[in-house]
Amino acid sequence: MTGTESDGSMSAPSRTAVRDRLDRVTDPELDRSIIELEYVDRIEIDGDRVAVEFTLPTAWCSPAFAWMMAVDARDEVESLSAVEAARITLREHMHEAEINRGVNEELSFAEAFPDADGDVAAVRAELDEKARVARQYDAVETLLEAGLDAEAIVALRPRDLKRPEADGDDAAVGATADATEAVAVYVRDRSFAVSVPAEPIERYLEKARETDLVSGPDDVLFRTPEGEPIDANSFDLVHQRGRLAQVNMSSQGGICDGLREAREERLEEPADD
């Protein structure tokens, strides 16, 4: 159901399988994959043990964010049946010692950072919610492009979505989809369906489920940033807020990119002399 390849548990995991797993780890503030962001420097596979090294754009990236990425990387890699243990190493970070020790010794954030106010759960939830809002924008854009109107979109529920080949099994929507797949969206009391690219819908559903807004087939699919169903009259405003959430993330991404470039130039300078 998770759509991963079944690695033989006797043999070592493939590099591709490890990378695919790491590709699911996002920078929580930017909602982009750590592979795509080029944070991962090194993957080493030794039998059923995998070591991953990564670097963030600056040495003072929020320790809470760094922690989330390190923990998620560990959990994703260890979810492969061929992996017994993953060792995660964050490099060049002001709190790398605490983070590396905590993640590899399976401590909680509060145990790893006794000075911190509490756990990272609340921060993670807040960022997940922002990521959901931004992903909703893409999903809704896809539906608008397919010709659906506000009234139809705000009324959608997971039961209205189907993979054409899925034999009526609602649960089929929600697995990872590649760019070529489509999903059928039933509207007007299931009187007709339109086919739309599956990826933005699936990406949205993933976060909607993570944030517990959508769990059953009859839950209202799209929500305001506050988590409420959307009134058709405020559809445009809610959609604009989704766009804003995207701009916020990509702007922060611009700052991170810039800081990373500046850091790389500085680190490379001595070699140029």
Next chain:
Amino acid sequence: MYQHNGEEIFVIDAHVHLWDATTENIDHDGGEEFIQCFYDYHTTFTPEEREWSMEEYRKYGPDRMVEDLFGNAAADMAIFQPTYLSDFYVEGFNTTEQNAELATEYPERFVLNGSFDPRDGDEGLEYLEDLHETYDIPGVKLYTAEWRGESKGWRLDDEEAFEFLEKCSELGIENIHAHKGPTIRPLNRDAFDVADVDDAASSFPELNFIVEHVGLPRLDDFCWIAAQENNVYGGLAVAAPFAQNRPGKFSEIMSELLWWLGEDRILFGSDYALWNPDWLVEEVLEAELTQEHRMEYGVEWDLETKKKVMGENAAELYDVDIEEKRRQFQDDEISLEFDLGDHYASEEPAAADD
């Protein structure tokens, strides 16, 4: 006055500092981390040939500041925004008193803001009154992430903060600038949470709340609050230098701001010496919104909008009469020093050469 396509734009740089981060003035590791972090932001968003050395960056002094701001007439006026950081720096990093050195020398060119910290209690209220009496400050810059002993920050909607805002209201200190922006080492990211502005702004409708750095990385929260509270403004410091090396991003941020806040509630600021107006003003004025963003948002970065954002909006908040300033600057000390007299005379009736 910036000359833009034959038009003149009066520029008020609404966010400048005169700081001292020399090693002698640092008495906490946080002070060194802080200036190093500033320097990273500086190099990230400064054209390579305009980058300063770290030594220049630690302390540039009043003469250089005056030249950088006004020497090529990129800015016509500037507003000091203090940042105390008294736990990190022996004499403070950038206090009202440090800024006053320059502001009182050229009062026609500078606006001097003060600051308060609600954790200082009654003593803090007295200090605020002193600043009002000594300098007649029209505004305050607040740094909610500042460390003070055990405390790692405070919120604008704290009960204690409300006492200070009441005092501001009573004294006629109308402009409340709050730093709500990128994480600055070693300060905690969450201390820059913008949510506390909402309650403060609705509780004090007679005050203006200028959110510096437009809340980045919380632009979404900021715009949503500003859309509902019409006494909330956005300061462009940090967003502005995107114009130089992330023009597409600048276009998108500016489009969002114009869509949510409109053209009357956005204020230009360089954040000097993070960035230098002598190149930044030009970059921002020459920047264009992409065709795609103009279509999508239905907003324009046109001459009228630029005039407002670059000067008129700040003039409105700080009761600056731009026409009067223009006359005054034909022969004030700074125009004489940098030979800018003609610059401010261009709209006068054509006169024969003297």
